[in-house]
Amino acid sequence: MSPLPVWYPPYGETEGYPVHALTQRPMDMYHSWGSQNAWLRQIRGKNFLYLPTKIWEGGGFAPGDYARVTSPSGEIVVPVAHMAALNENTVWTWNAIGKRKAAWALDAAAPEAVEGFLLNHLISELLPAKGDGHRYSNSDPVTGQAAWFDLKVRIARVGPRDHAEPAFPPMPRVVPQGSQR
């Protein structure tokens, strides 16, 4: 292992997917590990995909718009926001905000479950094969698989929506909702 940063081409197809998509986990979550702190939910209960000025203006985006984000592995429809201080070929969003409905003992209508989203659907479930043919998992279904410079996407405007897609039905509750405990 080299201690120096390395560069390798993104996995899989990149033709027709001109934009890098990144995620980072909100650093305040590291200070409230293991809990869904109500205060943090109030500060950041939903996430946007931040678009640079070139994509925002080129695509004719307006506040309140959603975008269809497509990668070789899948596509999602998510809320977007303009961020001027962003590289023109990069989009990013907070990881670990989006939740499956009824997960984390939240209400099925919680903003995390309706408008919040993860990039998991855009990321291959498995890493490329190792020498022995084994493919390691590349998915974090609990807090969201992180995307770094190994994910390339394309963006198209879809106009105003009221929920992110894909949207799945609520999952069975293992931990009862707050009000029923």
Added chain:
Amino acid sequence: MHPAPSVIVFTVLSGIGFGFLAFVAAGLLPVSGWGAFFVWGLGYGLAVVGLGASTFHLGNPQRALLAFTQWRSSWLSREAWASVVTLLVLAPMALSDWLGLGLPRGIGWLGAGLCLLTVAATSMIYAQIRAVPRWNLWTTPLLFLAFALTGGALLAGREVLAPLLCLGLAAALITTFLLGDQQFVRRGANLGTATGLDRIGAASVFELPHTGGNYLMHEMIHVVGRKHAMKLRVIAVICGAVLPAALVLLPGHLGIAFAVLVHLAGAFAARWLFFAEAEHVVGLYYGARG
């Protein structure tokens, strides 16, 4: 600001109550016997119901008593003291009118002055808030006093004074609307001055400080549609001041009752607007104000 029904009901009813008490106390509505009992009862009732309503928006209404301790810094506390002192000072006058004790009218004049002082104290709660430029103006006490005096004169059936006061109220309302609309801009506060970033460039909101609602957004950032506000302003002036001036001239108690009811409808519209249109500067941090 969020137009909380409890505060609207309180300020309107206690305002007209103290205005009416001022007229009755000053002897401008000569009453005696059981007539006096009901007239004074109406005045006391409006004032007390209004004060009671002001406790509805407190999570813990018994805390209202603590308000009395802060008279050195708080107009709300001074209002509480003024209202209690007024109602106590007026008690012998009310008893005198009812039972024919013949106490000097001077007590009533003192009480009438205290009534107006109470209303002025109520208005100062709002007028002293520098963070709400629309309220932070001499028109606020003027408007509250105009409403109290007009409502009181209408309820007292003063056939000359009431229409005159109605005209004064219309002028006060229109002045408040026109001057109020300019206050926020005249204060010169914007996102740049609020954050101090105006020294290095033009500031704009990248995104709100938080995605969920909070107390500040619920209580202090209330945006009214321009058309909706205009409609209510017209209702406030027409119902609050213009129509009652004519209705009070109708003969008999029915005219007074109509005039007062129409006036109250206008007063509630005006008071709703008073709160809903008031822009708190905290909205600057949310990009809600220019």
